[in-house]
Amino acid sequence: MADDPKKTKQPATDLPARGSSAPPPGVASSTHIATRRSGSGLPLVPPRPATGEGIKPSIADALRETADAVQEAVRELTGKTQLAVPVAVVQPTPAQIRAADALSRTLLSPRPPSGPQGSRGPSPPAPAPAPGEPAAGETKPVDMVTLKVDGREVSVPRGTNVLEACLKAGVEVSYFCYHPGLSSPAVCRQCLVEVVGQPKLVPSCYTPVADQMEVLASSPRALLARQQMLEFTLVNHPVDCPICDKAGECLLQKHYMDWDGKDSRTDFDKVHKPKVVDLGPYIVLDAERCILCTRCIRVCDEVAGQHQLEMAWRGDRQELVVAPGQRLDNPYSLNTVDVCPVGALTSKDFRFRMRVWELYTVDSICPGCATGCNIEVHHHQGEVWRLVPRENREVNGYWMCDEGRFTYKELRRARVAGARIGMGKGMPGQVASIDKAVSYAAERLGRICDDKGTVGLVFGAQAQNEALYALYKVAELLAEQGVPVRRYVLGRAPRPERQDNILRSADVNPNTAGAQLLAGPGAGGLAELRADLGAGVLKALWMVGEDVPIGAEELPALLPLLDRLQLLIVQAVHDTEIVRRAQVILPAAAWAEVDGTFTNAKGMVQRIRRAVDPPGTARPHLELVGLMSQKLGLARGQGWQGSPRQAFLHMTGAITATLPPPDMSGPIPAPLRGFARAEWGRDMPPVQLRFANARG
Numbered sequence: 001m002a003d004d005p006k007k008t009k010q011p012a013t014d015l016p017a018r019g020s021s022a023p024p025p026g027v028a029s030s031t032h033i034a035t036r037r038s039g040s041g042l043p044l045v046p047p048r049p050a051t052g053e054g055i056k057p058s059i060a061d062a063l064r065e066t067a068d069a070v071q072e073a074v075r076e077l078t079g080k081t082q083l084a085v086p087v088a089v090v091q092p093t094p095a096q097i098r099a100a101d102a103l104s105r106t107l108l109s110p111r112p113p114s115g116p117q118g119s120r121g122p123s124p125p126a127p128a129p130a131p132g133e134p135a136a137g138e139t140k141p142v143d144m145v146t147l148k149v150d151g152r153e154v155s156v157p158r159g160t161n162v163l164e165a166c167l168k169a170g171v172e173v174s175y176f177c178y179h180p181g182l183s184s185p186a187v188c189r190q191c192l193v194e195v196v197g198q199p200k201l202v203p204s205c206y207t208p209v210a211d212q213m214e215v216l217a218s219s220p221r222a223l224l225a226r227q228q229m230l231e232f233t234l235v236n237h238p239v240d241c242p243i244c245d246k247a248g249e250c251l252l253q254k255h256y257m258d259w260d261g262k263d264s265r266t267d268f269d270k271v272h273k274p275k276v277v278d279l280g281p282y283i284v285l286d287a288e289r290c291i292l293c294t295r296c297i298r299v300c301d302e303v304a305g306q307h308q309l310e311m312a313w314r315g316d317r318q319e320l321v322v323a324p325g326q327r328l329d330n331p332y333s334l335n336t337v338d339v340c341p342v343g344a345l346t347s348k349d350f351r352f353r354m355r356v357w358e359l360y361t362v363d364s365i366c367p368g369c370a371t372g373c374n375i376e377v378h379h380h381q382g383e384v385w386r387l388v389p390r391e392n393r394e395v396n397g398y399w400m401c402d403e404g405r406f407t408y409k410e411l412r413r414a415r416v417a418g419a420r421i422g423m424g425k426g427m428p429g430q431v432a433s434i435d436k437a438v439s440y441a442a443e444r445l446g447r448i449c450d451d452k453g454t455v456g457l458v459f460g461a462q463a464q465n466e467a468l469y470a471l472y473k474v475a476e477l478l479a480e481q482g483v484p485v486r487r488y489v490l491g492r493a494p495r496p497e498r499q500d501n502i503l504r505s506a507d508v509n510p511n512t513a514g515a516q517l518l519a520g521p522g523a524g525g526l527a528e529l530r531a532d533l534g535a536g537v538l539k540a541l542w543m544v545g546e547d548v549p550i551g552a553e554e555l556p557a558l559l560p561l562l563d564r565l566q567l568l569i570v571q572a573v574h575d576t577e578i579v580r581r582a583q584v585i586l587p588a589a590a591w592a593e594v595d596g597t598f599t600n601a602k603g604m605v606q607r608i609r610r611a612v613d614p615p616g617t618a619r620p621h622l623e624l625v626g627l628m629s630q631k632l633g634l635a636r637g638q639g640w641q642g643s644p645r646q647a648f649l650h651m652t653g654a655i656t657a658t659l660p661p662p663d664m665s666g667p668i669p670a671p672l673r674g675f676a677r678a679e680w681g682r683d684m685p686p687v688q689l690r691f692a693n694a695r696g
């Protein structure tokens, strides 16, 4: 992509410009693999070496097959025999193939839960392989154990506990204190089962499986014991379900309905304990509802690594308290509310505001930082009420941080709900329809392009991959027309103080990796944008996303530079000082209002789903870029821009098949690998929580 001739910047993707015959180094168009020849008459793709020369034919073949499959798919989708995008295939060197092989072996081998993922504390260093053990990178066969649960044979990895084996066999066993992401102290005795050959009932959450073990989880003896434990747990419980925030997703309610259902035999005064205890900035305790399972204590100890809760007293006086001199105040404190099986711990932000069975849930990704924790968005009648973590052992285990939970509040704060045109440089501007604003923007941008003025494109790290891919296509097509284009990746300013080795990243943008990949290796950041604005190089700037990585104190220096532009177009979610400087504001939908993907810091491309409608006339970034492309006359063959799924398929196909790693000698970069593994996944209708069983 051609930029200002004075500044030689690298092409955005190293893709050959359309119409050009020369592919970038290391890349050859698969459509011409068999026929195209270089000037020397040699085939551009060297012939595969004979067996024994070090290159594994399977990998090169797989790449070629991928490219062919993408071409076929695009042909089917577009009904065209000629592709708009040249699909190319990387011809790796033997060193790259060895690196890619080692990398994929590491990635594909199963990882034991550790650190925040498994929340059993930090991962221990990898031990050196014992003699006869497989070396690093080789997959060790899993040692499986076969046992019988209620007569059903089940095989599980050695070390699994009996409770997990029962659940895997489809035999339900009640439990309270066990949580798959925490250690098992076996304090509630709600999971008792019989094991043939053992005189006493055993807590299944604490007992490891053994080969040929025979478990009787539903014998009359085991069922009676679990029923009695449930009654024991309820002896002093206030049973104030009608006013309890956990009602509808409470494990105690669920077990009572599933396993007991009898009237209370308690006819004495229950033990009274403190209520509405302020434990910390976000959490309130009702000690009477607490069933003393200690899950919350273990979350603080094992996930957050801070001992802030503990038990005091004994017997029926036992009570959850904060540790001496402590408050329940750590960056992961609200996970205690999630794991609390009853309504003892409640979130100040959520309590008494919404009943859980009124909520609908949609799977998505937290937009709070580059970690990309998997979450459920709980919403009702167009409003998001809370975000809770969703299990993904590769990313966040079972957890998320408190700050991430509150990102939903930004959906309601200072939103840009309608288009405006004609502002900037002190002009008040006017409200406009999207069509009018897009036409106005495209007409003015078109004039600048006709004059070959330099156009800047901002790839916002808060925007979705699909929209940024559409913007990349705009950059490519403008460059083909000889318009100098400069690309910048901007987002919110990093916050190094929030970085920990648990989940939180310093990068508080959800899609920096995706934006960097799609903007291409020549893209600049804020420093380059400042320099270009200061030098008066840019005539127009089109920002997809309104965030710039500077604080309020630096902003006054940047704003006058923006006034030097002939045209500033901002696709904005929130109203900011920069947005108010724009001549055209296009209202954009936020992360919870669109379908799309984000690429996290590990390069994993993860799906976000639309939960609620955007406010006013706001539209997804992808749609706005598509409308602008149409008006600019750049939308030929870009029908995929009409749907995020089509855009995703087009993007992943083109990226995995055409983008070579920038450094061909190293391993495949994580974002590229992420796009190669990415899946759009199933569409998910919102599920009402009343059908979604208990949480906790």
Ligand code: SF4
Pocket: 289, 290, 291, 292, 293, 294, 295, 296, 297, 320, 336, 339, 340, 341, 342, 344, 345
């Ligand atoms: S407050 Fe909840 S999680 Fe903590 S011990 Fe009590 S019941 Fe368990």
Ligand code: SF4
Pocket: 366, 367, 368, 369, 370, 371, 372, 373, 396, 399, 400, 401, 402, 403, 404, 405, 503, 504, 505
């Ligand atoms: S660690 Fe980052 S992605 Fe995870 S919940 Fe917190 S802000 Fe969200």
Ligand code: FES
Pocket: 174, 175, 176, 177, 178, 185, 186, 187, 188, 189, 190, 191, 192, 203, 204, 205, 206
């Ligand atoms: S769940 Fe097994 S003892 Fe509590």
